[in-house]
Amino acid sequence: MTPTSALVNKVWSFCHVLRDAGLSYGDYLEQLTYLIFLKMAHEYSQPPYNRNLGIPEGYDWLSLNSKTGAELESHYVRLLRALGQEKGLLGQIFMKAQNHIQEPAHLASLIHMIDQEQWLVMEADVKGDIYEGLLEKNAQDTKRRATWSEKKPDGRWRPYALDEILQRDKCSLDLFWLKDESLEANDNLPEPGVIAAEIVEDLKAALEQFAEIEGELGQ
Numbered sequence: 001m002t003p004t005s006a007l008v009n010k011v012w013s014f015c016h017v018l019r020d021a022g023l024s025y026g027d028y029l030e031q032l033t034y035l036i037f038l039k040m041a042h043e044y045s046q047p048p049y050n051r052n053l054g055i056p057e058g059y060d061w062l063s064l065n066s067k068t069g070a071e072l073e074s075h076y077v078r079l080l081r082a083l084g085q086e087k088g089l090l091g092q093i094f095m096k097a098q099n100h101i102q103e104p105a106h107l108a109s110l111i112h113m114i115d116q117e118q119w120l121v122m123e124a125d126v127k128g129d130i131y132e133g134l135l136e137k138n139a140q141d142t143k144r145r146a147t148w149s150e151k152k153p154d155g156r157w158r159p160y161a162l163d164e165i166l167q168r169d170k171c172s173l174d175l176f177w178l179k180d181e182s183l184e185a186n187d188n189l190p191e192p193g194v195i196a197a198e199i200v201e202d203l204k205a206a207l208e209q210f211a212e213i214e215g216e217l218g219q
Contacts (some may be wrong), residue, residue: 007117014113018106027100029131032168034097034116037203045119048057054090059083064111072111073104 015028023031042061043050055061061078067075076099083094100105 010113012112018101021103021106031101035111036119037093039114040119040203043118056082065115068102068108076107119157145198
């Protein structure tokens with residue numbers, strides 16, 4: 001297994017933990033992007049870069065990494081709100097950002113997982129592979145499979161044999177599906193690789209613009 005595959009699997013495995021806690025895949029990817037952005041901004045502030053990207057003091061990566069429990073959750077909510085109120089690009093990135101991870105222990109574990117990696121030294125293709133791998137795994141995971149078992153009675157999806165269904169009172173196999181008009185545009189979505197590349201480029205462009213602003217302020 002390549003290092004990239006191992007990282008994708010680690011990130012995706014944690015996604016399963018959060019999904020069991022009620023977090024959707026889209027919400028997980030959103031929180032992951034916010035936190036990776038803050039981690040990369042922190043890495044830019046360290047040698048050999050030594051760049052101040054304008055993250056307000058007290059709302060940076062270290063402020064998250066130093067807290068646990070309810071204190072971490074409440075601080076993360078304040079952090080997202082504060083960054084969303086900043087002017088310029090930073091405010092645009094975090095506009096209307098909200099915390100969807102309700103369990104502080106899960107949030108702390110996600111922060112720890114991100115903190116273990118050096119994201120700036122990864123090539124753009126590697127970060128793209130991470131997002132693309134997550135998108136592909138999500139596409140595979142959306143295919144219905146059994147999640148119920150006698151050992152896991154809380155599972156949401158359970159297959160039944162035909163004879164079990166026929167034995168039920170008022171059984172009918174005359175099924176039809178209602179079309180969700182809001183999903184009509186999904187047929188024209190780009191390939192996962194294209195979406196992943198756009199995410200990586202957005203993150204990279206945001207950090208580069210912060211670096212340019214810092215350079216102008218220092219002149």
